[in-house]
Amino acid sequence: MSHNTFGHLFRVTTWGESHGPAIGCVVDGCPPLIPLTEADIQPLLDLRKPGGSRFVTQRQEADQVRILSGVFDDGNGPVTTGTPISLMIENTDQRSKDYGEIARAFRPGHADYAYQAKYGVRDHRGGGRSSARETASRVAAGAVARKVLSSVLGDAIRIRAGVVQLGPHRIPDDALDFDAVYDNALFAASADVVPAWEAYLDGVRKAGSSIGAVVALEVTGVPAGWGAPLYAKLDAELASGLMSINAVKGVEIGAGFGSAELSGEDNADEMRIGDDGQPVFLSNKAGGVLGGISTGQPITARVAFKPTSSILTLRQTINRDGAEVDLRTKGRHDPCVALRGVPVVEAMAAIVLADAMLRHRAQMG
Numbered sequence: 001m002s003h004n005t006f007g008h009l010f011r012v013t014t015w016g017e018s019h020g021p022a023i024g025c026v027v028d029g030c031p032p033l034i035p036l037t038e039a040d041i042q043p044l045l046d047l048r049k050p051g052g053s054r055f056v057t058q059r060q061e062a063d064q065v066r067i068l069s070g071v072f073d074d075g076n077g078p079v080t081t082g083t084p085i086s087l088m089i090e091n092t093d094q095r096s097k098d099y100g101e102i103a104r105a106f107r108p109g110h111a112d113y114a115y116q117a118k119y120g121v122r123d124h125r126g127g128g129r130s131s132a133r134e135t136a137s138r139v140a141a142g143a144v145a146r147k148v149l150s151s152v153l154g155d156a157i158r159i160r161a162g163v164v165q166l167g168p169h170r171i172p173d174d175a176l177d178f179d180a181v182y183d184n185a186l187f188a189a190s191a192d193v194v195p196a197w198e199a200y201l202d203g204v205r206k207a208g209s210s211i212g213a214v215v216a217l218e219v220t221g222v223p224a225g226w227g228a229p230l231y232a233k234l235d236a237e238l239a240s241g242l243m244s245i246n247a248v249k250g251v252e253i254g255a256g257f258g259s260a261e262l263s264g265e266d267n268a269d270e271m272r273i274g275d276d277g278q279p280v281f282l283s284n285k286a287g288g289v290l291g292g293i294s295t296g297q298p299i300t301a302r303v304a305f306k307p308t309s310s311i312l313t314l315r316q317t318i319n320r321d322g323a324e325v326d327l328r329t330k331g332r333h334d335p336c337v338a339l340r341g342v343p344v345v346e347a348m349a350a351i352v353l354a355d356a357m358l359r360h361r362a363q364m365g
């Protein structure tokens, strides 16, 4: 029993802990002859890496990726060889003493108690395996997945995400601008909200507290036909991939929970034939997936991240000795984990879609 692997034909296994010497992943099933260098991966890791602004953890990690295997240059530039691609990122800024208190006490809202109850042992330093440091490996694997997708679809496929709600503050659906996301420190999908959101998050941060947020995902350029009924529904696999991200407590596809309030008329994505003779949908309540299969419409999802559980406010908890204690969590933490969650959401979408594309081609030729 391991459960550290995600995917079927495009398979990602991650390894490592927050304060170990390194973290990384093995990507198996990647087709051969896809040009791949560390420069294809590093820019995406740089988007997720800590220490970039006052709104994220101040842990300073270069998050420099190394390709250890599965890529070879036979004279025409480095390409994938069809063998397992091993990627490694060294941990360089561990400060384990900050975590002395949680060696015994369980942070309320974090994984400490559950890991201890299950395994009887846990690497408490920085949260060990439950630390979102692991998501750097997902982003690295996601970069490989993007290369697989673009090897077939070129620039036609675009995978974009952004923060659309910070605590109670929500960007209206008709104001979303994914182009703005990586131009502001909050990864907000609208430049207009940034000053007010910065002031709000500064307040949260200075109070030693944290706040939840919603990240929206939009993938354009996926052709009709990927995914499969019934147990490999594309929306189910996407939800599984997104839900597996640390701190994610909700995933909705298309109209999601809002569809429960719709009538059949309002929910129907009516169809017509466009000028080019191709089908056109007049709305996208389905989020680009019907019957578990992509329709060619944008694939849309919303992902709810809970607030960071490591906060400076005293909280009631228990410790390993069975005593009731009050805990204030020290260390360096993100005041809103959804911000750095944005590149992780994009990476998981890329991994799910690369896997779906390879499986579609395996069945359909």
Ligand SMILES: Cc1cc2nc3c(=O)[nH]c(=O)nc-3n(C[C@H](O)[C@H](O)[C@H](O)COP(=O)(O)O)c2cc1C
Pocket (backbone or CB within 6 Å): 057, 109, 110, 111, 130, 131, 132, 135, 245, 246, 247, 248, 306, 308, 309, 310, 332, 333, 334, 337, 338, 340, 341, 344
């Ligand atoms: C990008 C990212 C950064 C995170 N940073 C922190 C953090 O600094 N402190 C913390 O307590 N939790 C952080 N988390 C959340 C924990 O990793 C997560 O809550 C924990 O593993 C328990 O798992 P669960 O919330 O999925 O149940 C982060 C999550 C993400 C996605």
